[in-house]
Each structure stands twice: as C-alpha cells, then as structure tokens.
Amino acid sequence: MSEIKFYKHEQIPMEMHKVKIVQQLTLLPAHERLAKMRDAYFNTFQLHNGDIFLDMLTDSGVNAMSDKMQAAMLEADDAYAGSETFYRMRDKLEEIFGIKYLLPAHQGRACENILATRFVKEDNCVIMNYHFTTAKAHITRLGGRVEELVKDEGLVSKSDLPFKGDMDLDKLKKCIKEEGKDNIPFIRIESGTNLIGGQPVSYENMKEVCKIAKKNNILTVLDASLLQDNLYFIKTREEKMKDKSIREITRMIADLFDIIYFSARKFGFARGGGILVRDEELFHSMEDLVPMFEGFLTYGGMSVKEMEAMRVGFDESMDMNVISQGPQFIKYCVDELDKYGVPVITPGGGLGAHLDASVICSHIPQEEYPAGALVCALYLCGGIRGMERGTLSEERNADGSERFASMELVRLAFPRRVFTLSQTEYVIDRVKWLYDHRDMIGGLKFVHEPKTLRFFTGRLEPTSNWPEKLVEAYEKEFGKDQ
Ligand code: F0G
Numbered sequence: 001m002s003e004i005k006f007y008k009h010e011q012i013p014m015e016m017h018k019v020k021i022v023q024q025l026t027l028l029p030a031h032e033r034l035a036k037m038r039d040a041y042f043n044t045f046q047l048h049n050g051d052i053f054l055d056m057l058t059d060s061g062v063n064a065m066s067d068k069m070q071a072a073m074l075e076a077d078d079a080y081a082g083s084e085t086f087y088r089m090r091d092k093l094e095e096i097f098g099i100k101y102l103l104p105a106h107q108g109r110a111c112e113n114i115l116a117t118r119f120v121k122e123d124n125c126v127i128m129n130y131h132f133t134t135a136k137a138h139i140t141r142l143g144g145r146v147e148e149l150v151k152d153e154g155l156v157s158k159s160d161l162p163f164k165g166d167m168d169l170d171k172l173k174k175c176i177k178e179e180g181k182d183n184i185p186f187i188r189i190e191s192g193t194n195l196i197g198g199q200p201v202s203y204e205n206m207k208e209v210c211k212i213a214k215k216n217n218i219l220t221v222l223d224a225s226l227l228q229d230n231l232y233f234i235k236t237r238e239e240k241m242k243d244k245s246i247r248e249i250t251r252m253i254a255d256l257f258d259i260i261y262f263s264a265r266k267f268g269f270a271r272g273g274g275i276l277v278r279d280e281e282l283f284h285s286m287e288d289l290v291p292m293f294e295g296f297l298t299y300g301g302m303s304v305k306e307m308e309a310m311r312v313g314f315d316e317s318m319d320m321n322v323i324s325q326g327p328q329f330i331k332y333c334v335d336e337l338d339k340y341g342v343p344v345i346t347p348g349g350g351l352g353a354h355l356d357a358s359v360i361c362s363h364i365p366q367e368e369y370p371a372g373a374l375v376c377a378l379y380l381c382g383g384i385r386g387m388e389r390g391t392l393s394e395e396r397n398a399d400g401s402e403r404f405a406s407m408e409l410v411r412l413a414f415p416r417r418v419f420t421l422s423q424t425e426y427v428i429d430r431v432k433w434l435y436d437h438r439d440m441i442g443g444l445k446f447v448h449e450p451k452t453l454r455f456f457t458g459r460l461e462p463t464s465n466w467p468e469k470l471v472e473a474y475e476k477e478f479g480k481d482q
Contacts, residue, residue: 002236002324013328016321017417020067027053027383030471034380035192036465041459042376042444044093044385053383054423059326059351064417066316069195069269071161078305085307086298089274090309096247096318097254099276101283103290104307105302107273108263110224114275114289115221115261119185120144127175127187129201129260130154132194133393135223137452140395141182141400144185145161145176154196154369154407157345157356162237163202164349165193167209167232176216186219187261192226195389196407198330198351200233200370203241203253210256220256225263227253229350246318258282264302267317268310269416272302298411326350329414329424341383342435345409352413355431358452361408366391368443368463374434377441378410380467381436381474382430387411392444393455437473 004014028036028051040046049055055062075086088251090102095357105111120126124145129134129150136146149171154164164277167189176184189206193199206222213220225248232240236247241249252342254260264272277283287297295302316322334348343359361370371390378384390408397403412427426440434441 002232002320003328005149006220012421013131013332015192015323016416016418017064017066018147020364025053026050027482028310030380030474030478033383034467034471037376042372042462043376043455043458043460044379044387044469045456046459047379047385050386051383053381054419055305056352056386056414056419057385057387058411059266059413059415060263061271062415062418063266064069064267064415065269065309066312066417069312069316071304072308075154078304078306079298081296081298083298083304083307085304085311089307089311092314093274093276095274096250096314097260098251099254099260099278101277101280103277103286103299104272104274104284104295104302105261105275105290106301107265107271108223108261110294110301111261111263111273111275112138113293114286115186116142116144117289118286121185122184123183125175125183127172127184129165129189130131131194131451132190132223132262135188135190135456137395145358147179149175150193150196154199155205157197157343157359161349161427162200162233163192163205163349164196164199164203166205169205169208169212171210172209174220176212181216181218182451184218186221187213188221188223189257190223190226191230191253192228192350193480194226194351195327195393195409197345197354197409197411198229198349199345200237200349201232202238203234203249204238207298222253222260223262223473224260226350227262227267228317229326231317232320232323232327246320246323250318255336264306264310264313264477268305268313270309270310272300272306273406274300317461323467326414328417329419329421331427332421333412333424335412337431340432340435342477347367350388352411355386355410355412356390356408357446358363358408360435361441363439364441364443365403366404367410368445369460370443371405371410372444373441373462375410376444376462376467377434377470378430380471381434381437382426384427384430387413388455392458395452395454433474433477437470440466440470440473 116138228315331348343356356369364370443463
C-alpha cells in the first residue's frame with residue numbers, strides 16, 4: 001500500500017509509525033533568535049541545535065530509528081578485525097543489491113574520497129547527472145572536472161516532469177565523444193538528485209546511461225544515498241515499474257551499475273557509509289584506501305552499533321510504508337505552498353521541500369546570496385532551520401569571481417519519521433508569512449570566507465539592518481514570546 005485513503009476528510013499524509021521516545025523542543029522568542037543568528041554569523045550551520053525549534057537542515061544522520069534498529073544495536077559484535085556485525089551487514093547488502101564486495105566507510109563523502117583517489121587524475125572529466133558538493137570537491141581536489149548533464153528541464157523550478165534528475169542522453173553521447181572515453185574515469189548517477197530539489201531519476205534513464213557507458217567501456221557509479229525516495233518515485237511514477245516490488249526495482253537498478261556507494265546517514269537511517277563493488281579485482285584495487293583513511297576493512301570508521309542498526313534500516317528501506325513517508329509529507333508541504341503562490345520546486349521530490357529563493361528574493365542580487373538570506377530569515381521568523389543550496393554552496397572560480405549557482409534554493413529537509421503533520425503545518429504557515437513579507441529580506445556578505453566548502457564555516461553579515469526590521473514585524477504579528 002502506498003497511501004491511506006480518507007472518507008470525508010481531505011487527503012492528507014499519514015504517519016505510519018507511532019511515537020515511543022520523544023525529545024522536547026523549545027521555541028525561543030524571535031529577539032533571542034536574532035541574537036543567536038548574530039552569534040552564528042548568519043550561517044545556519046553555525047547555530048546550536050538547542051536554539052532551533054524545527055531542524056530541517058538535513059535528513060543526514062537525523063532520521064528517526066525504529067525500535068527494531070535500536071534493538072539490533074545490542075547485538076553488535078565489537079572487534080577491530082573480523083566483526084560478525086560487518087559480515088551481517090555485507091550479507092544484507094548482497095541480498096538486496098546482489099553485489100558481494102563491500103568497502104565500509106564512515107560516511108558518504110569518505111566513499112567519494114576513496115573513489116576519487118582511486119580513479120580521478122589531473123584533467124579527467126567525471127560525468128554526472130548533477131553534482132553533489134562533496135562528490136565534486138573530491139574530484140576537483142585531484143585536478144579533475146565535473147560535467148553535469150541533467151536534462152535542461154531538470155533545472156526548471158516549476159514543472160510537472162516526473163523524473164527531473166534524468167540525464168540528457170544526447171548530451172552524454174556528445175560529451176563522451178568530445179572528452180574521449182579514456183579521459184572519463186566514471187559516470188556517476190545520483191539517485192534522488194540532491195541539489196536540484198531531491199528529484200528522481202527514472203529506471204529507464206539509468207538503463208540507457210549505463211548502456212551507453214558500457215558501449216564505451218566507462219565505469220558506472222550509482223550514488224544511492226537518496227535511493228529510498230527514488231525507489232518510491234519509480235514505483236509510483238514510472239508506468240512500466242508500478243507492478244514491481246521495491247526489492248525487485250532495487251535489484252534491477254543495482255544490476256545496471258559497476259559500483260554503488262551510499263551515505264548510510266541517509267540510506268539505512270543510521271550513520272556510516274559503504275561502497276559496493278561488483279568486480280573482485282576492482283574491489284581489491286581500492287581495498288588499501290580503507291585502512292588508510294577510514295579504519296580496518298570490517299568497520300571502516302563506523303561504530304558496530306550503527307552498522308547493526310543500518311542493517312535493519314536497509315530492510316526497512318525496502319518497505320513502501322516506510323519510504324513513502326518522506327515523499328508524501330514533502331508533497332503535502334510543497335502543494336500547500338504552491339497553492340498559496342510561494343515559488344517552490346515542483347513536483348515535490350524526496351529529501352525536502354525546496355523554496356525558490358531566486359524568485360522569492362528576486363530583489364537580492366545573486367552575489368548577496370538570496371538563498372542564504374532567506375534561510376536566515378526563516379530561522380528568525382519561526383525558529384526553523386533550513387539549508388542554503390545556491391551560490392553560497394558553490395566555490396569561486398579560479399579567478400576569484402563568483403560561480404553563480406544555476407538554482408538558488410532553500411531546502412527544508414524532512415528527516416524521516418521525525419516531524420508530524422502539525423509541525424509540517426507550522427512550517428507552511430511561517431513560510432507563507434515570510435513570503436508575504438519577502439521585500440523586507442535583504443542580502444548577506446562574507447566577513448570570513450573559507451576557500452573550500454565555504455558554506456559550512458563561512459561567516460557573514462547582513463548588508464543592512466533588515467534582520468532587526470524583520471523581527472520587529474514578526475513580533476508585531478505574533479507577539480514577543482513567539
Ligand atoms: N551523496 C548525496 C546524494 C548526499 O546527499 C550526501 C550528503 C552525500 C553523498 C555525502 O554523504 O554526508 O554521509 O558524507 N548529503 C547531506 C545533505 C550532507 O544534507 O544533503 P555524507
């Protein structure tokens with residue numbers, strides 16, 4: 001079953017779990033949030049979690065665990081080498097993906113480090129449907145380049161296209177021809193394409209991309225970090241796949257790729273990562289990098305407790321009642337905002353709801369980070385923490401000029417099984433208020449700008465006293481205790 005149907009009530013998403021353990025939340029008053037925002041130098045990554053009401057920064061490592069996942073943690077087998085927990089995890093992944101060789105790593109970017117270190121050389125070109133920040137940083141660190149070949153429609157914010165993460169096959173053929181296949185170490189498909197709004201890739205597209213890659217003898221890599229959402233969308237949006245089970249779809253996808261890696265902070269609802277390698281020789285060629293960067297080959301920097309939990313989490317990711325939750329709550333949020341006229345990425349994808357800051361804050365020039373400003377404004381006006389996914393998350397060009405992002409988004413992530421519908425309604429309500437007061441939002445500028453991944457630790461300040469004025473208006477509307 002993919003959705004509970006209602007009789008008289010309008011159709012709403014339904015939690016398919018019940019609450020067993022809770023964490024109390026506090027909502028600081030707006031003027032205190034302003035002080036916290038200043039302390040955090042207008043960078044939401046620098047806020048303390050206790051000062052946040054609803055943390056929608058990410059789903060990474062903050063999805064709720066099930067009782068069964070927690071129970072499995074008690075069975076963890078502690079050993080530096082040869083932990084039984086590792087073999088149980090490896091067997092579960094083999095059962096699901098049909099791939100025998102597993103390199104464990106402490107999280108997704110560690111897998112990306114290993115893959116880039118093993119395959120990328122100076123001036124190489126890695127082809128992707130779209131980049132992810134850390135995946136790209138590891139490639140460029142080694143002197144490589146990234147070509148993003150997502151279809152043009154994937155970057156159009158308002159759309160009803162079901163698979164906006166699909167790669168453009170003509171662009172792919174052209175790129176291989178121009179680059180030469182020997183200069184392309186691998187083609188990376190990111191399921192549930194993160195930076196363009198959690199948009200899925202169709203099975204059909206993955207199949208065609210892999211066919212072209214195989215013909216040219218180029219390795220194929222699937223980033224399965226957001227696979228659970230992508231599986232839901234393939235089952236519900238791809239006509240030819242609707243009668244297949246989630247397990248069948250997963251196996252059909254896996255069969256296409258040479259290498260599959262994942263962040264288990266997302267896929268598996270725990271904290272860790274891993275690289276599945278089909279070919280034994282290829283697997284051995286990467287093996288030495290695990291003890292060098294991560295830890296011994298049977299834990300790879302992960303806690304064995306987390307490994308047991310994710311083993312159960314992998315099974316739960318094959319359950320439609322589990323994986324439908326994210327997309328259904330996101331759809332509800334996106335549709336309600338869309339109805340009100342708030343520019344959002346449509347159709348709703350996985351991972352989170354995405355506000356289009358380039359339209360909402362069209363009065364803020366791109367070099368003053370409209371998405372960065374909007375995400376700060378939302379914390380001030382509601383205690384909601386989102387994530388900037390725009391120019392601030394890019395790195396500057398070699399000549400020091402800004403590389404303007406093709407999309408300026410604010411992501412409101414929906415960690416799985418964490419927030420209820422009333423919390424979702426609160427988010428919708430506060431975004432509507434902010435949208436109606438959008439002209440009050442101003443720009444940001446750097447006061448300290450790190451060279452790499454500047455969005456994590458960069459310090460910014462507002463270009464005027466707009467945050468004070470915005471908080472004043474907010475308090476006038478809701479009172480001083482909100
Ligand atoms: N690939 C994708 C598609 C991701 O979304 C992430 C992380 C990674 C790789 C890296 O994995 O964090 O375990 O090192 N995304 C997080 C996010 C950080 O908030 O979207 P990691």
